Amino acid sequence: MAPQVIDHKGGVWSIAVPIPDNPLGHTLVHLLETDRGPVLVDTGWDDPDSWDALTAGITACGFAPADIHGVVITHHHPDHHGLSAAVRETSGAWIAMHAADAALIRRARAARPGQWLDYLLVKLTAAGAPDDHLEPLRAARAARAARRGRKAPARRAALPDRGIEPGALLDLPGRRIRAIWTPGHTPGHVCLHLEEAHPAQQDARPATFGRLFSGDHLLPGITPHIGLYEDPDDVAPDLHDRGDPLGDYLDSLERIARLAPAEVLPAHQHAFPDAAGRVRELIAHHEDRLSDLRTLLREPRTAWQLAAAMQWNRPWGQIPAASRNIAVSEAEAHLRHLVKRGHVEPVSGSDPVHYLAI
Numbered sequence: 001m002a003p004q005v006i007d008h009k010g011g012v013w014s015i016a017v018p019i020p021d022n023p024l025g026h027t028l029v030h031l032l033e034t035d036r037g038p039v040l041v042d043t044g045w046d047d048p049d050s051w052d053a054l055t056a057g058i059t060a061c062g063f064a065p066a067d068i069h070g071v072v073i074t075h076h077h078p079d080h081h082g083l084s085a086a087v088r089e090t091s092g093a094w095i096a097m098h099a100a101d102a103a104l105i106r107r108a109r110a111a112r113p114g115q116w117l118d119y120l121l122v123k124l125t126a127a128g129a130p131d132d133h134l135e136p137l138r139a140a141r142a143a144r145a146a147r148r149g150r151k152a153p154a155r156r157a158a159l160p161d162r163g164i165e166p167g168a169l170l171d172l173p174g175r176r177i178r179a180i181w182t183p184g185h186t187p188g189h190v191c192l193h194l195e196e197a198h199p200a201q202q203d204a205r206p207a208t209f210g211r212l213f214s215g216d217h218l219l220p221g222i223t224p225h226i227g228l229y230e231d232p233d234d235v236a237p238d239l240h241d242r243g244d245p246l247g248d249y250l251d252s253l254e255r256i257a258r259l260a261p262a263e264v265l266p267a268h269q270h271a272f273p274d275a276a277g278r279v280r281e282l283i284a285h286h287e288d289r290l291s292d293l294r295t296l297l298r299e300p301r302t303a304w305q306l307a308a309a310m311q312w313n314r315p316w317g318q319i320p321a322a323s324r325n326i327a328v329s330e331a332e333a334h335l336r337h338l339v340k341r342g343h344v345e346p347v348s349g350s351d352p353v354h355y356l357a358i
């Protein structure tokens with residue numbers, strides 16, 4: 001199949017790298033020409049077909065995979081960082097990532113087998129998940145214990161060689177790109193602002209400037225998942241003392257709107273022009289959701305009960321178990337933000353914890 005490559009002009013291309021068995025379809029890996037060779041923004045899912053698509057795409061842009069000088073990762077998710085190790089092996093490229101996401105990779109590599117399942121069980125129990133949801137997880141944990149030591153470990157995510165400093169220019173000879181820290185989707189998510197005139201822009205003093213590689217932070221038709229920065233080492237079911245990913249995300253959106261890039265080059269779907277308009281839509285979406293939740297919390301509910309009562313893209317009864325876990329994280333992120341804003345509080349003495357609007 002011919003590689004799906006778009007020439008965005010000015011030494012910027014996108015390469016569609018498929019994500020197997022995923023409704024998102026593909027990751028848009030961006031290739032940026034620099035004086036030291038091509039640099040990739042994200043790499044794509046770790047799969048042989050995806051690797052073939054990436055290397056064919058690099059070739060279609062006029063380079064060889066062995067030429068890649070560096071890899072800048074927007075965030076640690078496997079559809080963005082999966083092929084980074086293979087790129088580094090092929091070309092000797094460095095890999096750059098924000099420290100907060102690098103810490104998540106380090107922690108995942110150090111986790112003992114089964115730790116994630118243990119964490120999920122503690123967390124979902126605290127959230128008030130019913131027994132019929134927990135039972136398969138307990139069975140999976142028992143099965144894992146029985147085959148301990150007999151399963152080959154999965155390929156581990158690559159550790160980066162360098163960090164990405166918020167607000168600083170990246171060291172890319174011949175290009176001017178600034179890292180914008182945009183926590184929310186992950187704690188170390190970054191967008192990259194290409195501070196060079198847009199090739200299509202004629203206006204000498206335009207109201208918008210440059211182009212933004214937005215990763216998963218700003219997508220034209222998808223609301224990115226905002227969860228809890230899940231940390232299997234942290235099993236305290238207390239919502240107060242920990243971070244506020246939704247608050248981080250909303251702040252990060254405002255930051256992007258103020259930048260006013262002329263075009264957004266996201267990691268999924270397609271490029272689009274109106275960053276500020278899309279930011280307004282996303283903020284309105286979350287504010288609507290928060291106000292719906294306050295209505296639902298006029299009666300006390302657990303995080304699980306809240307997730308089950310929220311609006312999703314299909315009825316709760318039809319959502320598969322793994323997606324329900326993600327939905328509960330999303331409900332908890334909204335709950336935590338409402339608690340931070342002083343709009344909701346936990347009902348003292350309730351177990352599992354119930355929440356009530358103030």
Ligand SMILES: [Zn+2]
Binds near residue numbers: 075077185216
């Ligand atoms: Zn992501």
Ligand SMILES: [Zn+2]
Binds near residue numbers: 077080216267268
């Ligand atoms: Zn993604």
